[in-house]
Amino acid sequence: MKHVVVILDGAAGWPLPELGGLTTLASANTPNLDALAYAGRVGLAQTVPPGTEPSSSAACTSILGYDPVASYVGRGAIEAASMGITLAHDEVALRMNLVNIAGGDMASYACGHITTPESRAIVAELAEALGDETFRFYPGVAYRHILVVKGHNEIVEAAFTPPHDISDKPIEGHAPRGAGSELLLDLMERAREVLLTSPANLARAASGGLPATDIWPFWPGVAPAGLRSFSDVYGMSAAMTSGVDLLNGLAVLLGIDRLDIPGVSDGSDNDYIAQAEGGLAALEDHDLVIIHVESPDEEGHAGSIAGKIAAIEDIDQLVISRVRDYPGEVRVLCMPDHLTPIAIKTHVGEPVPFVLAGAGIASSRATGFDEEAAAATGLIVDPGYRVMQMLLD
Secondary structure (H helix, E strand, O other): OEEEEEEEOOEEOOOEHHHOOEOHHHHOOOHHHHHHHHHOEEEEEOOOOOOOOOOHHHHHHHHOOOOOOOOOOOHHHHHHHHOOOOOOOOEEEEEEEEEEEEOOEEEEOOOOOOOHHHHHHHHHHHHHHHOOOOEEEEEEEOOEEEEEEEOOHHHHHOEOOOHHHHEOOEOOOOOOEOOOHHHHHHHHHHHHHHHHHOHHHHHHHHOOOOOOOEEEEEEEEOOOOOOOOHHHHHOOOEEEEOOOHHHHHHHHHHOOEEOOOOOOOOOOOOOHHHHHHHHHHHHHOOOEEEEEEOHHHHHHHHOOHHHHHHHHHHHHHHHHHHHHOOOOOEEEEEEOOOEOOOOOOOOEOOOEEEEEEEOOOOOOOOOOOOHHHHHHOOOEEOOOOHHHHHHHO
């Protein structure tokens, strides 16, 4: 039997008055997800353990069948693994966003969704000006990059606020604080001066783009140890397609094959058809495939109701439809990793809806696939990492 996991990143949310009290997931036209829900088993899963930051790091670790507390890896180290960065024992990797701060507010956690070529040029200038034995800069995709700090492992004990948690809000009180924070605050100040005269940054501004005013480091992590591979834990070969470093990094650390599918991205320009067909093709020589789609989360962070609904509908019509048409015996798990409510433009750790469907799975007679329909079944899986075992049993 083959298995397919589709992660609709951030697709769940809260009811909105603009939608007559419905969520974006409930408002979206999702005939394929609804068909799976009618035929399969629907419930809620607690993917984010209490006291854990409600990020995709914990939530997606849960979906992949690992306890995000017992198997904790700092997100910076996960994303570093995706980029092929090997961390020494005295090095800490942090996510580093290029951001725009205006009037003391986080005007854009994504620097106006800067393009990858533009951001790579800016990070190269930062590396040239500020890179040394302590700091190394690694350019990533769009606004997401990696900062490696050597000789200061105390940084992992510092307190950080992800910039998307304070969109359009004052940054006061949210800069790095605690152990090692002075080192980072000094770097941030020096980076601000570099960005003021950066040729690549000035060129972006001249062309009408939002310039990067600051760097914002957060999510520290050190080299992981003791993680067991997916095949070792579950006795199955697995492959993954994703447009973000977090999921690709988890694949690297868990021994899951990464699929290089042209056109896969983190936004609305994602080639959903190529991602679905490429992922399903990998079932020829893998037991399980994970198809992770980031676009609903990006639209949630942007506060776009229409954009989030469109992203969910694209996944349903272009990805889920193809999963349903896959020939042969197959089991399917579809679920968001966490909620990204439009009202607050960031994540919360409430339970998320999931649907299991396919060979040997009895129907729970859900009315559709959304938060309310999932809650109505009465099935709550807590901890959420047990959903993977339900898929494989």
